[in-house]
Amino acid sequence: MENEIVLSVKGLSKQYKKGVYASQDVTFDIKKGEIFALIGPNGAGKTTTIRMIATLLTPTEGDALVGGHSVTEEPDKVRKCLTYLPDEAGAYKNMTGRKYLQFMADIYADNKSQAAEFVKRAEEICALGDRLDDKAESYSRGMIRKLLLARTIMPHPVVAILDEPTSGLDIINALEIRRMIRTLAADGMSFLLSSHNMLEIEYVSDRVGIIANGHLLETGAPKELLEKYGAQNLEEVFERVVKNNEVL
Amino acid sequence: MKFFSILKKELREMLNMQMILMLVFLVVVMYSMSGFVDSAIDESMEESAEIVLCDKDNTDFSKSVIRFIEHPTAETEADNEVKLITLESDDYAAELKRLDKKSFVIIPEGFTDKINNGEQAELIYVSKMTSFSTMSNMNAGSETAVAYIEAAVKSAIFTNKVQLGKLSENEVTQINSPITIKENTIVGDKSSEISQMILYSSVFGQTLLLPLVVYMLILLGSQSMINAVTAEKLDKTLETLLSAPVSRLSVLSAKMLAAAIVALINAAVYMVGMNNMTTAASGAVPEEYKKYAAELGISFGLKYYLLIGIQMLLSTIIALSLAMILGAFAKNVKSSQTLLMPILFLTIIPFMAAEFIDISSLPGAIKYLLYAIPFTHTFMASDTVTFSKTSLYVGGLIYQAVFLMVCVIAAIKIFTTDKIVTASENTSSRRKRKKHSDN
Numbered sequence: 001m002e003n004e005i006v007l008s009v010k011g012l013s014k015q016y017k018k019g020v021y022a023s024q025d026v027t028f029d030i031k032k033g034e035i036f037a038l039i040g041p042n043g044a045g046k047t048t049t050i051r052m053i054a055t056l057l058t059p060t061e062g063d064a065l066v067g068g069h070s071v072t073e074e075p076d077k078v079r080k081c082l083t084y085l086p087d088e089a090g091a092y093k094n095m096t097g098r099k100y101l102q103f104m105a106d107i108y109a110d111n112k113s114q115a116a117e118f119v120k121r122a123e124e125i126c127a128l129g130d131r132l133d134d135k136a137e138s139y140s141r142g143m144i145r146k147l148l149l150a151r152t153i154m155p156h157p158v159v160a161i162l163d164e165p166t167s168g169l170d171i172i173n174a175l176e177i178r179r180m181i182r183t184l185a186a187d188g189m190s191f192l193l194s195s196h197n198m199l200e201i202e203y204v205s206d207r208v209g210i211i212a213n214g215h216l217l218e219t220g221a222p223k224e225l226l227e228k229y230g231a232q233n234l235e236e237v238f239e240r241v242v243k244n245n246e247v248l
Numbered sequence: 249m250k251f252f253s254i255l256k257k258e259l260r261e262m263l264n265m266q267m268i269l270m271l272v273f274l275v276v277v278m279y280s281m282s283g284f285v286d287s288a289i290d291e292s293m294e295e296s297a298e299i300v301l302c303d304k305d306n307t308d309f310s311k312s313v314i315r316f317i318e319h320p321t322a323e324t325e326a327d328n329e330v331k332l333i334t335l336e337s338d339d340y341a342a343e344l345k346r347l348d349k350k351s352f353v354i355i356p357e358g359f360t361d362k363i364n365n366g367e368q369a370e371l372i373y374v375s376k377m378t379s380f381s382t383m384s385n386m387n388a389g390s391e392t393a394v395a396y397i398e399a400a401v402k403s404a405i406f407t408n409k410v411q412l413g414k415l416s417e418n419e420v421t422q423i424n425s426p427i428t429i430k431e432n433t434i435v436g437d438k439s440s441e442i443s444q445m446i447l448y449s450s451v452f453g454q455t456l457l458l459p460l461v462v463y464m465l466i467l468l469g470s471q472s473m474i475n476a477v478t479a480e481k482l483d484k485t486l487e488t489l490l491s492a493p494v495s496r497l498s499v500l501s502a503k504m505l506a507a508a509i510v511a512l513i514n515a516a517v518y519m520v521g522m523n524n525m526t527t528a529a530s531g532a533v534p535e536e537y538k539k540y541a542a543e544l545g546i547s548f549g550l551k552y553y554l555l556i557g558i559q560m561l562l563s564t565i566i567a568l569s570l571a572m573i574l575g576a577f578a579k580n581v582k583s584s585q586t587l588l589m590p591i592l593f594l595t596i597i598p599f600m601a602a603e604f605i606d607i608s609s610l611p612g613a614i615k616y617l618l619y620a621i622p623f624t625h626t627f628m629a630s631d632t633v634t635f636s637k638t639s640l641y642v643g644g645l646i647y648q649a650v651f652l653m654v655c656v657i658a659a660i661k662i663f664t665t666d667k668i669v670t671a672s673e674n675t676s677s678r679r680k681r682k683k684h685s686d687n
């Protein structure tokens with residue numbers, strides 16, 4: 001059961017314009033309770049890959065199975081299995097945090113009592129206390145991120161997809177969010193993250209995928225990769241992986 | 249120095265390429281429109297300036313009066329062309345239709361006798377109301393004819409009688425106002441003895457109100473729609489919704505419905521407010537005028553409001569779906585405002601046109617150009633409903649329905665495919681990013 005694959009990405013490619021691949025032949029798996037991170041520089045194709053998995057973009061080639069459902073053939077079923085936190089996302093500005101959670105809970109829940117349960121859970125996770133009754137436009141960036149993270153987690157998705165979950169946050173807030181992710185993964189939730197900050201991702205993810213120019217060049221546990229490339233940290237690994245591929 | 253750097257930056261910000269393109273478009277549209285409008289106004293002026301006369305009296309005097317209209321004695325006045333007609337019946341509505349005229353003046357039998365007997369003579373002035381637009385309610389030709397006839401009669405009385413010496417009391421009255429005018433206004437095949445000008449001014453308030461409400465509805469509705477879509481895109485709350493287990497059609501239709509409800513509330517408030525104003529204004533309109541209007545079938549009852557309401561609703565929903573589609577392409581709040589411009593123009597052009605001219609009487613090309621704008625049919629609805637231009641009303645409705653269908657299909661296409669996510673990325677900014685990654 002522990003080795004159950006919840007997300008299987010097979011040869012996913014996207015061309016926004018004919019002949020130009022924003023991501024090409026991306027293949028990886030995520031197991032239950034695993035935290036997988038796509039790491040790569042700006043414009044590498046992380047968001048493109050994630051949006052295809054989140055059923056927002058149709059792949060030019062390839063497919064991905066979320067909880068056993070194909071994103072190209074059964075997007076409706078896929079949407080029941082995953083939640084998605086876009087990068088630099090905001091909440092509805094003139095809604096209070098609590099209203100926002102209630103609104104999203106109504107969308108994800110099958111009935112009222114389940115929705116109430118989701119909201120309760122989200123309120124605990126985000127730990128915003130009384131500020132939940134303030135409008136979202138008065139929140140700091142960190143508060144918004146916590147609110148949205150709580151929203152992403154509350155319906156117990158099979159896979160939670162977080163695009164750059166800690167970018168733009170201070171050390172304390174980023175740390176808190178990484179801890180939250182770890183705790184939830186320990187409970188069996190799977191995560192697909194993306195980041196261009198390779199140092200911090202080392203601490204949070206079980207496995208990473210190095211992506212550059214649309215190609216997934218290497219996947220593995222951070223420890224394995226450090227050993228394989230004889231590197232001090234993932235940044236060095238990244239540098240070497242990219243160099244090796246240029247030679248090829 | 250610093251001030252000028254900031255000023256330059258602000259100007260660059262405000263006068264971006266999109267804005268400039270829009271301005272160029274605007275100038276081109278206005279320029280070509282003004283040409284059209286000129287010719288349209290010329291045309292309707294020409295029609296309204298035509299002098300159409302029926303001489304039933306057929307005496308030397310009446311003939312001399314007509315000659316006087318044709319060749320006024322004063323040197324400053326130009327010659328006029330008078331079209332003489334003969335009537336086949338007293339059914340003025342039918343006669344106007346047969347002759348294909350907007351108005352005519354009748355010199356009735358016995359006109360000369362009455363003048364010779366020192367009595368006030370009567371003229372009959374028949375005009376047809378086909379629209380609530382300002383220009384179409386002017387019958388310059390007939391007004392001119394009446395004025396000339398009065399002048400001719402005055403001078404005849406003068407030369408014939410005043411020279412004889414003493415005047416009787418009746419004769420003084422006669423000289424002061426030698427003729428009375430019996431005005432008949434025709435609507436469709438109904439005729440009523442009321443002046444078209446009086447009738448027009450008594451319903452003017454009513455007919456002014458509706459286009460204004462429509463205008464506000466379309467603008468407010470599309471504004472709030474485009475803002476909503478842009479905000480959802482920029483905050484990425486839309487991406488969240490589109491990846492959630494909810495059908496995209498419900499996301500789309502909920503947005504439309506909400507905007508339509510808000511627009512309707514707005515409309516209701518405007519209607520009530522404006523209605524108070526117009527009833528206050530039309531309080532001055534005597535009851536008997538309203539009676540005449542009703543006699544001609546000009547009434548603003550339930551059926552009128554229902555038919556107009558359907559039109560308004562269609563236009564509003566079209567505007568909303570257009571705004572929704574445009575909103576999908578907005579890359580920031582400012583660009584969403586620029587994107588709104590086409591809707592603004594498509595609204596203001598028919599709004600102004602319908603206010604002044606009877607669009608259905610315009611020459612071909614410009615008429616169909618205006619008909620192609622879906623909102624035109626709503627601005628014309630007051631006319632088409634009141635003046636029984638049924639095929640125009642129904643045709644407009646069908647055209648709008650088809651237009652709406654196309655818009656909705658386009659909106660669905662955009663919202664259920666990659667477009668809603670990718671459309672925002674502006675080509676130039678993408679190219680810039682690409683360059684960065686190449687370096």
Ligand SMILES: Nc1ncnc2c1ncn2[C@@H]1O[C@H](COP(=O)(O)OP(=O)(O)OP(=O)(O)O)[C@@H](O)[C@H]1O
Pocket residue numbers: 016017022023040041042043044045046047048049087196669670671673678681682685
């Ligand atoms: N809508 C679009 N149309 C065309 N090209 C696009 C579009 N969106 C992204 N791209 C291009 O696809 C490539 C991958 O972009 P993507 O957003 O996936 O990168 P990323 O890894 O998420 O970068 P970042 O770290 O900056 O978020 C880039 O070259 C980008 O310019």
Ligand SMILES: [Mg+2]
Pocket residue numbers: 046047048087163
């Ligand atoms: Mg990205």
